[in-house]
Amino acid sequence: MKLESRRVIVVGAGSGIGRSVAIAASEAGASVVLAGRKREALEATAALLKGPREVRPLDASREDEVGAFFETIGPFDHLVSTASQGASGSITELGTAAIERAFAAKLWAPIFLVKHAARRIAREGSFTFFSGFRAVKPSPGASITSLVNGGLEAFTKAMAVELAPIRVNAISPGVVDSGSFWDRLGTEARDRLFSDFAQKAPARRVGQPEDLAAATLFAMVNPFLTGTVLAVDGGGHLM
Ligand SMILES: NC(=O)c1ccc[n+]([C@@H]2O[C@H](COP(=O)([O-])OP(=O)(O)OC[C@H]3O[C@@H](n4cnc5c(N)ncnc54)[C@H](OP(=O)(O)O)[C@@H]3O)[C@@H](O)[C@H]2O)c1
Structure with a gap:
């Protein structure tokens, strides 16, 4: 999947799946803009890229910052x-x-990003957002995750219609061993969750950030893919 002479902005590039997407896009020939709130984390990703890249700290949940980002x-x-x-x-x-x-990260940020980027993104370009399998597979204690992921998926489809021919898609990961995302659980609970998922999910393993990065490149380059939620979740939605 080639992205030569393409410029790709990755918001969330300082960690996990976003870092992996930045690396994959760069390896495919893109010039990559690394965005997120922590400059240090973005610099660490930049150090892993060989091609052209720019570090641009951004809090995407603040409309003033998003507006200023796209102005420049x-x-x-x-x-x-x-x-x-x-x-x-x-x-x-x-x-x-x-x-x-x-809400700020999963709903306001996509709204502000689309609102301020839509007039500037290439007509044959694309937006790709990340929801998550809790949108369709609720679990006690994860109601807000279900809500924001479901809302983001509905917004994605609405934007695919409203911004056409610019393409808008969402990717819905299952449990992915992406580093800091699961740190809040502590090592023991995280390992239990990973092993439980790997036993029950049809893919019989947890995901790796590279699995999601490959799907993201596909969403970027396939000109017939829009308004879609790609479940890249090891079959987690069927558990
Ligand atoms: N990992 C999984 O198992 C899993 C499962 C289901 C769904 N997902 C979804 O997949 C996506 C990627 O997950 P991940 O594992 O890579 O998580 P992650 O490592 O926590 O990445 C989230 C990124 O978002 C950035 N961010 C948060 N708020 C921001 C804001 N207001 N403005 C700009 N950047 C912001 C964070 O960087 P800063 O804090 O530096 O801004 C961070 O780099 C997420 O949407 C997640 O909900 C992941």
């Missing part, structure tokens, strides 16, 4: 956002601040 970014072809903030816990105990953070 210049022409580009594809935008990928993995931005996410977890909010786990029973609905009777979850604090409003945690819920707001989850």
Whole structure:
């Protein structure tokens, strides 16, 4: 999958799947803009890339920052956002601040990104957002994750229709060993979750960031793919 002479913005490029997407896009020949809130993490990703890259710190949940980012970014072809903030816990105990953070990363950020990028992205370009299998496979304590992922998937389809012919897709990962995403659980609970998923999911393993990066490149380059939620979840939605 070739991305030569293409410019790709990756929001969430400082860690996990976003870092892997940045590496894969760069290896496919793209010039990559690495965005996310932490400059240090973005610099660490930049050090792994051989091709042209730029580090551009950005809080995508702040409309003023997103507006200023696109004022100065210049022409580009594809935008990928993995931005996410977890909010786990029973609905009777979850604090409003945690819920707001989850909304900010998974709902407000995609809204602001599309709103300010749509007039500037190449007409044959694409947006790719990341939802997650909890949108279709709820679990106690993950209601806000289900809500934001489901909302993002609905928004993706609406944008595919509204922004056509610019393509808009979402990728829905299952459990992926992507590093810091699962740190909040602690090592023991994370290992239990991974082993439980690997036993029950049809793929019989957890995902790797590279699995998701390959799907993201496919979503970027396939000109007939739009308004789709690609479940790259090891069959997790069937468990
Ligand atoms: N890993 C899994 O098992 C799994 C399962 C289901 C769904 N997913 C979804 O897949 C996506 C990628 O997951 P991952 O494992 O790579 O998670 P991750 O390592 O936590 O990546 C999320 C990225 O989003 C960035 N971010 C958060 N808020 C932001 C904001 N307001 N503006 C800009 N960047 C922001 C974070 O960087 P900063 O904090 O530096 O900004 C971070 O680099 C997420 O949407 C996640 O919900 C993952």
